[in-house]
Amino acid sequence: MQDRRFPTGGRIDRGQPLAFRFNGKEYTGFSGDTLASALLANNVRLTARSFKYHRPRGIVGSGPEEPATLVELDGRHASANQAATTVRLEDGMAARSVNCWPSPGLDVGAVNQLFAGLIPAGFYYKTFKWPGWHLYEPTIRKAAGLAGAPEAPPLDGHFEAVHAHADVLVVGAGPAGLMAALVAGRAGRRVFLADERIEAGGSLLDRRLEIAGRPALDWVAESVAELETMPNVTHLQDASAWAYREHNCLMVNERSLVNSTVLERNWRVRAGRVILATGAIERGLVFPQNDRPGVMLASAAQAYVNRFAVKPGERTVVFANNDSAYGVASDLRASGIDVAAIVDSRDVIPDFARNFAGDIPIRAGAVVVGVRGRRAVRGVAVAERDGRGAEKIDCDLLLHSGGWNPTVHLFSQSRGRLRYDDSLATFVPDEAVQACASVGGAAGELSLASALRTGAEAAAKATGTKIPDLPAATEESYSIAPLWHVDAPGAKGKAFLDIQNDVTVDDVRLALIEGYDSVEHVKRYTTGGMGFDQGKTGNVNIVGTIARQKGVPLQDVGTTTFRPPYTPVSFGAIGGIREESVVLPYRHTPVTRWNLDRGAFMYEAGARWRRPGYFPCGDEMFQETVNRECRAVRECVGVYDGSPLGKFELKGRDVDRFLDHIYTNLMSTLKPGQCRYGLMLTEDGLILDDGVAMRLGEHRWLVSTSTAHADTVHGHMDELLQTQFPDWNVHVTPVTSQWNNATVCGPKAREVVAALDTDIDLSPEELPFMRFADGHVAGLPARVVRVSFTGELSFEINVAPRHMRDLWERIMEAGEPFGIEPVGSEASHVLRVEKGFLSLGHEVDGTVDAHDLGMGWIMSKKKGDYVGKRSVELRRRGNAIRRELVGLLPVDPNVQIPEGAPLTPGGETRPTEGLVTACVWSVVLDRWVALALLENGQSRHGETVHVRLKNATVAADVMAPVFYDPEGRKMRS
Amino acid sequence: MMLIPCPFCGHRSESEFAYGGPVKPDRPDPHTTSDEDWVEYLTTVPNPLGPVQERWWHVKGCGTWLTIWRDTRTHDIVEGPGDAG
């Protein structure tokens, strides 16, 4: 029963009723309602409990300023801590109040109220400080009772992120913003107009004003229609600009996308100029019991009456210190609400305001000193500012207005400075830092005529066009006498500055007494302004209270920093489509499908490449699979897909000396057809990457890198060439995806490749180790390279990607008689450990150099200079103890050592002397073997060392870091 | 998100670039420089409050390594050390 709904009027569609649930009860509202307006239409007054004291609360505002009624939405709309005033009502919506259990009417936590006097500012910090706040924090946060995040992502639909560019971005589609968008749009500029409300019009929706002698909303409709016809204008409603970042980049969160699977869309708009038409937000007055259900902002009541056709009360008292509330009183009375009195703290009330009041009794120089009714307002106590002439007035609604604050959040985020304006008793934009202008209410221009004028002026300036003739509108006057809080004698009880976080005038006074005297400290100590509403209705009153207490001007107190987001934004919207498959798609080789069909277990192999980890067969255990693949390579033949290795082609006259500069060893002596394993260092002497350089021709090389570091090496080469050697003739082309390769390895590798039918002479005399040859393999153009990462005879057959799958299947076919197996990265790891080949990320950790790895031979002594040389020499000077690469054989051959396990002297609780970098089951030794970095390891072969585990020690014998074919005969065969 | 001027592509969003760090002095001749100067070159990174010259790699664009002056207080791209915003 919407018994508080007017039969006519408002921006709601009575033809579209919407059913919803609130705290378990069924209600109906209309299309066009917010959850808050629908609750008021159903006369639901008690809608929330407060954060700290669990005091009963109602609906206070009508928009993002709402401090009191936070709800948690269930089901399809699941989200937490939404202001009821910004939730667009939908059919089937289910909402619950936060902060109360089981319901706001019967709230167990309300027992806190009994102790309210014992919970002053900083109470938690003072009380729960031993041994540490973090010990208590989780429980306290839970007791505080704000809703948690939804447990699962939305079932249907997704979030989206979009980039947009605009010559003029207009934030806010009230009178100033619409006017600005019209002027800029008519000038043909790319205009982006975003407004947080469901429909355009801004404050015009809430009020009864005229433009050009007709209802203002007619002008709004015509303006929106005109913008609609302009292809250069993007106009979004229900879209909040929530962050103003550097270089005029703004974030706009669009909700309520019609007929779309997109839940919310986050726009990143880069604008030439920004026009901030964000309006102004009414602030409350601060008096005892100003948080009772039924105490509402005057502008909110006006919105409920005019925009939603809802009667927020039967009999109201209006309490104000400025003129704007008089228009509200007039609107309410015209709607049949009994306005019992206007209580104005000012002694002198302008005629402009009095004219609105008509015959409503006005009590000038008076304030509200108390509110009767705990769960709903039943009346107010009024007195002169000095406490005399006290009187009680019965009412069920108390409206209050403490003045208007320009919505400077975005302006302030853009680093624009604020200035305290005495005539408006608030902070207004001062100098802009980025290319933006504030207009209308956001600039403190509170009349309709000045909103239209400043909007047009800013757009005309931004577009270099003439200011058009403006439609006639009223130039309402506005005056205010600041009242930061009521302290008349007889005013007793909690007076809230921040209703959401339960921060009272006394809390701020206490913070100041205790020495927290900067506004930022007061904020953090009292938590005033730190709620979801970010103190939109209360912050300036806090500043005023501090200023009054300290006896300084408000300008000197200043404001706290405004930070994004202006209003809450869901994490989903910030993330957009960050689902991994979209943002970081996996990279595949042409063999992926084959691998999957073969039942491979896929891994990520660095740089987002998907590679097979191992190929399970039948009901094999993991280790059995790996052993089978390793044995194939060691005993007959295996093949793996080496395509993900980074590959770069270098061309130019100076490639020789460039490679000599970036590798530790000498490359320029290679002849065409030869290749060499090399190591790259960073300038501070750490290992950057290892790989193979092949000389294709006089001035043409191919360099391969490890899979994971391809991009890093690319950046390294390009940076050197572009910044240090701009005159060197070297061109780097990434060809990682242009060359695929299948590496056939094992004692039978030559026979398999020969069986593929090739015009390349595979004999060790013609194609020895570390040589390559171009020709054909299996009828496909190919380059065959004799490198080995397994220690076995290997032929790396490189082909174009379009031939890779073909080549692969031909290899499997030709290898079948030899018992060929596809080999995954698990087996590759075992094979390289058996050989003691280093792996970046295992043996190389940012402290290790080539000498530590027993690879001193790779540090050229012939070259005077190369990247990292000086630094390695410098670091190795003196007698510093180094951790050096060794092999370990666990004394018990069946004991596996976890990778990363520390070595300590005697296995005792002492500082480590090294760590285990890899441990694998060796198929050639039929036992566990490990590699380790050990202090002075190279001179400790034969010693027994100890791995210290949590509950055990493992003894292991130290040896050279090679367990198989130490002379390298196999791979050279 | 900053807007970074690439000499080839014009003003592009920061997300297209990789940060290359502040511009260091030229690499000293490793044969003649003292240990102290070499360590200084390696480890001391300019970190002014105000304009700093730095490199960005237009890695998701044309691949250029470019050099700009950026005011660390404001993110303004400025002409040089004297052109603070």
Ligand SMILES: [Zn+2]
């Ligand atoms: Zn570029």
